Amino acid sequence: MTAVIVVAILALASAVVAGLVVRRRTPAPEPNRELVEVVSEMRQKMDALSQDLSSALERAERAIELSPVRASAREVRARARVRLGDLPGAYADLVEAARLYPEKPWYAEQRDRLRADLPRRVPGQP
Numbered sequence: 001m002t003a004v005i006v007v008a009i010l011a012l013a014s015a016v017v018a019g020l021v022v023r024r025r026t027p028a029p030e031p032n033r034e035l036v037e038v039v040s041e042m043r044q045k046m047d048a049l050s051q052d053l054s055s056a057l058e059r060a061e062r063a064i065e066l067s068p069v070r071a072s073a074r075e076v077r078a079r080a081r082v083r084l085g086d087l088p089g090a091y092a093d094l095v096e097a098a099r100l101y102p103e104k105p106w107y108a109e110q111r112d113r114l115r116a117d118l119p120r121r122v123p124g125q126p
Helices: 002-025 033-066 071-084 087-100 105-117
Strands: none
Touching: 033 071, 071 087, 071 105, 087 105
8 A cells, every 4th residue: 555655656746747847848938029019118108198197287286376266277187187097186176167167168067077987976076
């Protein structure tokens, strides 16, 4: 019985070793150069876009500091916030833009469109 166990263990060990040897002999596929270049270019563009959006957000915030009653500055900041994924912040900006400049219904329309896209209701809003 002991001899059977020893033979089984040796057979299992040789199968594992053979599997490792076969894996080492199989060369890894070479990366597709075009794919590597496209992914690298995509990363660079995404980094640049992120920097551009952050810069636009900073400029819009500065414009709001300079003129808090300017609805267009709030709308620009809302656009940057949407692209950065801050939907509640963008919604708040559009609420304020619509309040500041009710003569331009586009602000209210954009606010309502964004509200429909929010994953959940913004606290304090119906």
